[in-house]
Amino acid sequence: KAGVTQTPRYLIKTRGQQVTLSCSPISGHRSVSWYQQTPGQGLQFLFEYFSETQRNKGNFPGRFSGRQFSNSRSEMNVSTLELGDSALYLCASSLGETGWATEAFFGQGTRLTVV
Amino acid sequence: QKEVEQDPGPLSVPEGAIVSLNCTYSNSAFQYFMWYRQYSRKGPELLMYTYSSGNKEDGRFTAQVDKSSKYISLFIRDSQPSDSATYLCAMGGMDSSYKLIFGSGTRLLVRP
Numbered sequence: 146k147a148g149v150t151q152t153p154r155y156l157i158k159t160r161g162q163q164v165t166l167s168c169s170p171i172s173g174h175r176s177v178s179w180y181q182q183t184p185g186q187g188l189q190f191l192f193e194y195f196s197e198t199q200r201n202k203g204n205f206p207g208r209f210s211g212r213q214f215s216n217s218r219s220e221m222n223v224s225t226l227e228l229g230d231s232a233l234y235l236c237a238s239s240l241g242e243t244g245w246a247t248e249a250f251f252g253q254g255t256r257l258t259v260v
Numbered sequence: 261q262k263e264v265e266q267d268p269g270p271l272s273v274p275e276g277a278i279v280s281l282n283c284t285y286s287n288s289a290f291q292y293f294m295w296y297r298q299y300s301r302k303g304p305e306l307l308m309y310t311y312s313s314g315n316k317e318d319g320r321f322t323a324q325v326d327k328s329s330k331y332i333s334l335f336i337r338d339s340q341p342s343d344s345a346t347y348l349c350a351m352g353g354m355d356s357s358y359k360l361i362f363g364s365g366t367r368l369l370v371r372p
Contacts, residue, residue, distance in 0.1 A: 187362055187365065188362040190359040190360065235303055237360075248306055248309045249294070249306070251296070251305070252303050253302055256301070
């Protein structure tokens with residue numbers, strides 16, 4: 146069974162640009178969550194989607210947005226990039242039927258560097 | 261105060277030692293608990309999942325949850341150099357609304 150796939154693996158962007166990251170969950174999983182990981186803040190929750198609906202959002206500015214498609218694949222977008230957005234962006238996939246009681250499996254992440 | 265506290269380490273042990281990793285938490289509503297292993301520049305890998313209190317064993321790994329003390333542990337028996345990584349605890353519950361709350365991670369180094 147294929148795991149969680151995130152693309153691209155690495156990105157270098159300039160301040161002010163925007164970026165789109167993609168996540169394909171494990172087959173059959175309907176919940177996709179996004180996390181930002183930095184050395185200083187650790188893993189911080191961005192948002193979670195289930196059946197194309199955002200069920201929860203973390204404390205990030207509106208520049209961070211996401212969506213989920215009918216095949217459960219998800220994208221997140223960051224507009225007007227800032228240096229502080231440099232991080233490893235991780236996507237987690239779970240069955241999600243109850244949303245909170247199932248195991249979450251992570252992809253390898255997208256390492257975003259903003260210069 | 262953070263919702264989940266985890267000693268960042270690093271924790272250095274000789275090969276073959278029993279390793280104990282721990283997290284404490286403040287939210288009594290947390291009901292499910294996970295341990296992840298993360299190698300440098302990789303995504304977290306799920307090691308153990310526990311729902312509510314009790315113990316769970318999987319090979320060399322044992323997870324313990326003590327909800328009365330708000331304390332969870334991961335034990336690694338016969339530790340190997342390949343276990344050298346950062347170990348993250350994560351947890352959630354009804355009131356955390358589909359998000360996991362992570363500890364800051366403990367760096368483990370197993371010396372050959």
